[in-house]
Amino acid sequence: MTTKQLPADFLWGGATADFQYEGGFNEGGRGVLSHDYETDGSKNAPRHHTLRMPDGQLITPKSSFILAEDVPEEAQPVFLDNQYYPSHQAVDFYHHYKEDIKLMAGMGFNVFRFSVCWSRIFPTGEENEPNAAGIQFYNDVINEMAKYDMEPLITICHDELPMHLALKYNGWTSRHVIDAYVKYAKALFENFGDRCRYWLTFNEINAVRGFGPTGVRKASGQDRYQAAHNMFVASAKAITLGHQLMPKSQFGAMYAMSELYPATCKPEDMFHHLQARRENWYFVDTMGRGYYPNYAEELWQRHGVEKLEMAPEDVDTLKRGQLDYIAFSYYRSNTTKSGDDWFNVGGSANPYLENTPWGWPVDPLGLRYCMNEIYDRIQKPIFIVENGMGAVDEADANDYVEDDYRINYLRDHLSAMADAINIDHVPCLGYTMWAPIDLVSLSTGEMKKRYGFVYVDMDDKGHGTLKRTPKKSYQWMKNVIATNGAAL
Ligand code: BG6
Numbered sequence: 001m002t003t004k005q006l007p008a009d010f011l012w013g014g015a016t017a018d019f020q021y022e023g024g025f026n027e028g029g030r031g032v033l034s035h036d037y038e039t040d041g042s043k044n045a046p047r048h049h050t051l052r053m054p055d056g057q058l059i060t061p062k063s064s065f066i067l068a069e070d071v072p073e074e075a076q077p078v079f080l081d082n083q084y085y086p087s088h089q090a091v092d093f094y095h096h097y098k099e100d101i102k103l104m105a106g107m108g109f110n111v112f113r114f115s116v117c118w119s120r121i122f123p124t125g126e127e128n129e130p131n132a133a134g135i136q137f138y139n140d141v142i143n144e145m146a147k148y149d150m151e152p153l154i155t156i157c158h159d160e161l162p163m164h165l166a167l168k169y170n171g172w173t174s175r176h177v178i179d180a181y182v183k184y185a186k187a188l189f190e191n192f193g194d195r196c197r198y199w200l201t202f203n204e205i206n207a208v209r210g211f212g213p214t215g216v217r218k219a220s221g222q223d224r225y226q227a228a229h230n231m232f233v234a235s236a237k238a239i240t241l242g243h244q245l246m247p248k249s250q251f252g253a254m255y256a257m258s259e260l261y262p263a264t265c266k267p268e269d270m271f272h273h274l275q276a277r278r279e280n281w282y283f284v285d286t287m288g289r290g291y292y293p294n295y296a297e298e299l300w301q302r303h304g305v306e307k308l309e310m311a312p313e314d315v316d317t318l319k320r321g322q323l324d325y326i327a328f329s330y331y332r333s334n335t336t337k338s339g340d341d342w343f344n345v346g347g348s349a350n351p352y353l354e355n356t357p358w359g360w361p362v363d364p365l366g367l368r369y370c371m372n373e374i375y376d377r378i379q380k381p382i383f384i385v386e387n388g389m390g391a392v393d394e395a396d397a398n399d400y401v402e403d404d405y406r407i408n409y410l411r412d413h414l415s416a417m418a419d420a421i422n423i424d425h426v427p428c429l430g431y432t433m434w435a436p437i438d439l440v441s442l443s444t445g446e447m448k449k450r451y452g453f454v455y456v457d458m459d460d461k462g463h464g465t466l467k468r469t470p471k472k473s474y475q476w477m478k479n480v481i482a483t484n485g486a487a488l
Pocket residue numbers: 017020203204256329386390434440441442443444449
């Protein structure tokens with residue numbers, strides 16, 4: 001049997017996102033963020049944004065999964081007293097960071113991926129100087145991590161915008177947001193660059209979230225690909241600047257790359273699969289190689305894109321600001337066949353696989369497949385920055401959870417990862433599991449869809465003591481890390 005032991009410098013850790021984890025939404029001078037107006041939901045009841053029309057009428061469109069044209073431009077976000085907004089408290093990392101970092105260090109983490117909240121640094125996105133209290137908070141976090149030799153992996157933008165930028169410019173459709181982003185990134189480099197080597201310019205950039213009155217909605221066609229272009233340019237500019245200011249820095253962007261298989265070997269299904277997978281490769285190829293791929297025009301036509309607004313210097317900007325490594329999230333695999341819609345995440349189930357309680361097909365070998373696929377294509381190191389299993393945990397009277405299902409999921413995925421590294425020789429910088437401490441689900445806004453090694457006493461409406469208690473998987477992961485994978 002091939003050893004599962006990993007290279008000595010392998011990075012082991014966990015990943016979180018500010019609006020799902022941090023809370024403190026009106027503390028330390030933080031401005032409002034697109035996600036602050038999203039209500040809770042569930043598997044069967046989608047999350048909503050709460051918006052008001054100029055005539056006072058309330059509208060509550062479904063959150064991130066809607067298309068741009070569904071929400072009138074004049075709608076303004078509003079907080080309603082009878083609604084619960086999970087991002088406001090999240091699980092309060094803002095006041096629990098010392099305890100949480102100690103718990104993560106207790107498992108042996110040498111890296112922790114977190115996202116900086118843009119509106120904590122620039123409350124509207126348009127100030128000239130960063131908010132000192134926001135800088136202080138992340139300095140405190142990074143310094144606390146340093147006590148345990150844990151290095152940061154910072155996500156500059158995790159699917160979010162200061163609300164002001166979303167409203168004033170219709171988010172990423174405008175080139176104004178490129179400048180706001182680069183100013184924000186520069187503030188992070190200047191303040192945290194002495195202690196941070198690894199950066200991610202965007203989370204799941206291929207999902208292209210960040211528009212108009214809701215600030216997190218998806219867009220289609222022209223808007224979507226214009227926004228993506230502006231994000232490519234913003235990322236490339238930040239990378240070039242980051243390399244100048246921090247010569248040892250390494251930059252990635254993060255892609256939702258859950259695997260996609262053709263549903264059958266029928267040639268039409270195979271070709272549809274090639275095109276469907278390009279819905280994601282488009283983003284990886286452009287940023288990983290520094291230029292648009294040959295199939296871009298066909299893809300634009302398919303999506304009704306007429307002409308993208310590009311500045312003459314963008315070609316050079318993309319070339320210079322290429323990624324150093326390719327980061328991705330992997331949760332599941334899907335299938336597609338001729339006639340299916342185009343999508344980035346989702347798709348039909350696979351009859352050979354079991355599903356999680358939230359209907360996500362579990363496919364460890366798909367992770368090894370995906371790692372090989374990305375490296376074959378781009379030839380740059382990869383970094384798995386999200387992988388994990390959302391499950392309903394039943395805690396006992398002491399808040400202890402026996403989560404063998406999570407251990408099984410992680411063991412199988414980590415074994416597949418080790419095989420890609422040791423047998424296929426795919427260079428992989430590290431693995432940050434989503435999410436080491438229980439936090440709020442992005443898609444449903446629930447608390448009961450838990451991922452963590454550590455249980456947080458909080459329910460779907462934010463009630464609970466917020467007490468943290470390690471689960472059975474905590475000890476298991478500690479042993480995996482202590483043996484650098486050999487115990488898998
Ligand atoms: C990824 C996101 O898509 O998946 C995370 O980057 C998210 O923010 C994670 O939490 C898991 O999804 P969910 O909906 O189960 O929270």
